[in-house]
Amino acid sequence: MAQRVALAEGGNKKTSRVRVAVRLRPCVGNSHEKDEGPCVRGLDSQNLEIVNWRNATETVKYQFDVFHAEQTTQQEVFRSSVKPILQHVLNGQNASVFAYGPTGAGKTHTMLGSQEQPGVIPRAVREVFNLVKAKEEEGGWDYSIGMSYLEIYNEKVLDLLSPGSQDLPIREDKDKNILIPGLTLTTISSFADFDKHFIPASLNRTTASTKLNQRSSRSHAVLLLKVVRTQRDLPHRQQTGKLYLVDLAGSEDNRRTGNQGIRLKESGAINLSLFTLSKVVDSLNSGTAVRVPYRDSKLTRLLQDSLGGSAHSVMITNISPEYEYYFDTFNALNFAAKSKLIVNKPFTRETVAAPVLSVKRTREDHGVRGSVTE
Numbered sequence: 001m002a003q004r005v006a007l008a009e010g011g012n013k014k015t016s017r018v019r020v021a022v023r024l025r026p027c028v029g030n031s032h033e034k035d036e037g038p039c040v041r042g043l044d045s046q047n048l049e050i051v052n053w054r055n056a057t058e059t060v061k062y063q064f065d066v067f068h069a070e071q072t073t074q075q076e077v078f079r080s081s082v083k084p085i086l087q088h089v090l091n092g093q094n095a096s097v098f099a100y101g102p103t104g105a106g107k108t109h110t111m112l113g114s115q116e117q118p119g120v121i122p123r124a125v126r127e128v129f130n131l132v133k134a135k136e137e138e139g140g141w142d143y144s145i146g147m148s149y150l151e152i153y154n155e156k157v158l159d160l161l162s163p164g165s166q167d168l169p170i171r172e173d174k175d176k177n178i179l180i181p182g183l184t185l186t187t188i189s190s191f192a193d194f195d196k197h198f199i200p201a202s203l204n205r206t207t208a209s210t211k212l213n214q215r216s217s218r219s220h221a222v223l224l225l226k227v228v229r230t231q232r233d234l235p236h237r238q239q240t241g242k243l244y245l246v247d248l249a250g251s252e253d254n255r256r257t258g259n260q261g262i263r264l265k266e267s268g269a270i271n272l273s274l275f276t277l278s279k280v281v282d283s284l285n286s287g288t289a290v291r292v293p294y295r296d297s298k299l300t301r302l303l304q305d306s307l308g309g310s311a312h313s314v315m316i317t318n319i320s321p322e323y324e325y326y327f328d329t330f331n332a333l334n335f336a337a338k339s340k341l342i343v344n345k346p347f348t349r350e351t352v353a354a355p356v357l358s359v360k361r362t363r364e365d366h367g368v369r370g371s372v373t374e
């Protein structure tokens with residue numbers, strides 16, 4: 001994979017890689033889960049290891065662009081994975097940040113956070129306002145910031161700033177910019193202004209409970225900040241930069257959640273978008289693909305001008321430490337990994353030595369899960 005990445009960077013048709021960060025959340029389960037200990041742990045700022053379910057005397061070691069261990073703060077995640085790309089949006093370039101991972105692994109915590117621990121979205125919005133202020137003081141350009149907020153639910157594009165709106169079409173203009181005619185774009189002039197529109201809109205998100213998690217989100221929530229700058233002097237050139245901040249639907253295998261009927265249909269659609277996203281990221285990062293399959297799902301079609309090409313993108317893959325998430329974690333890591341290696345060394349339990357075979361039992365329950373790497 002490392003070789004393929006080098007090719008991507010040195011190739012003729014230059015398209016940017018998607019930077020991949022992995023964030024491991026702390027144990028938040030009950031004491032029983034804590035007794036069992038974690039099934040995954042960090043090694044350094046790029047590597048982690050996970051128990052190998054095939055062979056308890058081995059671990060699987062993965063490498064990423066960045067690994068954020070469980071004690072990493074919201075500020076550190078923002079500073080290392082998101083802040084560096086924001087400046088480009090003021091120069092008319094596009095950027096995207098998305099949180100990937102199973103339900104319960106910390107996507108919403110990472111993107112939205114809480115009042116006490118604000119996540120990527122509030123921090124990025126504040127930073128964009130700060131950057132704009134500094135740039136305006138430098139002179140030369142006037143800036144205006146607009147926001148849109150939508151969700152992709154069941155392969156439908158719904159405007160969260162205009163509740164009750166119908167599925168919106170995604171189009172491409174002659175300059176290959178992706179746009180959604182009819183999508184609300186609200187001009188905002190301060191962070192308070194942003195919050196005023198964003199908070200009620202967040203409540204419009206379609207969420208339905210599943211067996212796995214009451215608050216499981218079945219949709220992709222997409223926040224767009226559009227920064228337009230206009231030259232003060234003639235010829236009044238204008239440039240637009242877009243920043244997409246995306247809280248993806250859960251990547252878990254839906255066979256486990258007992259989804260049926262309408263839920264199952266949703267799952268299929270979610271899997272289509274996530275499956276296509278994985279193909280897109282893979283082909284961008286390998287640099288060998290003739291065709292990047294953006295058009296195969298709504299999510300990737302929407303992100304087409306902001307993922308790959310000249311855009312700056314980062315995917316924060318969220319994972320959980322507990323054994324109950326083992327196969328979802330394994331699948332998420334295989335999606336995100338730059339490289340992986342089987343290491344012939346047992347995973348040392350830091351707490352009580354519970355039988356490693358509990359992992360195997362889980363696998364049998366779920367049939368072919370974990371097959372991504374096979």
Ligand code: ADP
Nearest residue numbers: 025026028102103104105106107108109110318
């Ligand atoms: P997701 O959106 O992926 O389903 P959440 O963000 O809702 O997951 O996280 C699940 C639970 O774990 C929440 O209660 C959240 O507050 C908590 N959590 C997630 N990540 C962290 C973290 N890094 N530190 C502390 N708590 C976290």
Ligand code: MG
Nearest residue numbers: 107108109217
């Ligand atoms: Mg969530």
